[in-house]
Amino acid sequence: MMGDTPDPVRARLLKAALDCFLADEYHKVTTRLIAERADANVSMIWYYFGNKEGLYEEMIRDTLSPLLDVLDGQMLSSVEGFEEFFRLYYDTMSKRPEFPKLILKVLALNQGPGQRFIQQLLERGRTRGARKVADLKTHGQIAPAVDPDILRMAFVSLAMTPMLLKDIFEEQMSRPMDAAFLESLSTFNGRLFTAGLAPATTE
Template identity: 85%
Template sequence: MNIAHQQSSDPVRTRLLKAALECFLADEYHKVTTRLIAEKADANISMIRYYFGSKEGLYEEMIRDTLGPLLDVLDGPMLSSAEGLSSFFRLYYDTMTTRPEFPKLILKVLALNQGPGRRFIQQLLERGRTRGARKVADLKTQGQIAPSIDPDILRMAFVSLAMTPMLLKDIFEEQMGHAMDDAFIEDLASFNGQLFTAGLAPAAHR
């Protein structure tokens, strides 16, 4: 068993990451103490230093732990065709539905520079940008998407459709008069995936 797998399966480390997510999403960074996180995780405070080095290290690992599976998709088979975008939307919505404050946290860090991690999050997003551009190039080579597609425009369009429902979830639910439940999210992911598939297709397939 390699070290990365050992860490990901370590119950104390897992509890600390879960507790950190709950604490940082519920309150401002400077108000969250390592003691509070350790107590919520039912762990010794020294384990935070052991696994993450510091409070900021834990904060960064919490973000990496949440965004990692989404970025890993860019290296996997899900987006080997334009149709996989529906699955990618669904993965994003599912990830953020279980962490509804997370998009707001990212927005606060990047737009308002509140809390640490701005450079770290930008590095993660740049990694996603690079991987995404490579995936777009592959799909162009295979003739699955139009050669004129700009990968940066595609990325911005995806982020807009992915983040907005999560950022404005309460407002949308109030306007619609019902919850964005699992069935609604499934339909939304499918519809957005179809929009992208149609928009990306070479002219002969439209």
């Protein structure tokens, strides 16, 4: 990052890259197209990101960072924070409904660049998440036997699946997965986690 003030050209390039890469296959998206969409010169892509792949990776980091930053913050200082975490995830992905599909394509189908980069981001999330689980155990918030990898997999399953299958779910339910629906889903999934992670009470 260049200082604390967001650079408007850099921000526009990231937004344009997100729009372009979500709309089309990686190899079909040109730097010229991104620059035109951002109302910027192609040379600015080289200046900020080095090349097209660098811009692609920064676009993914920029989108996922708010979610990974939670693992360093106070949101998950208690299990009640999982509801807020689900809410943040659904809100982030609702604004970019194609993004989870892009991540899945890169990881599962190895389409486009960035597989190693995304895996590094997810591994960082895994490490931070394990540390957060250890903290919650230390403070008696969750059961000592909880496996951090199983917890992470359960969260990812509940978070990603509604976004990946959004069109199918909406068709089956004959109603949109709008903000009100996702708010209810966040609350429900948060309660599932709160109940499922609670230490056993001894009577």
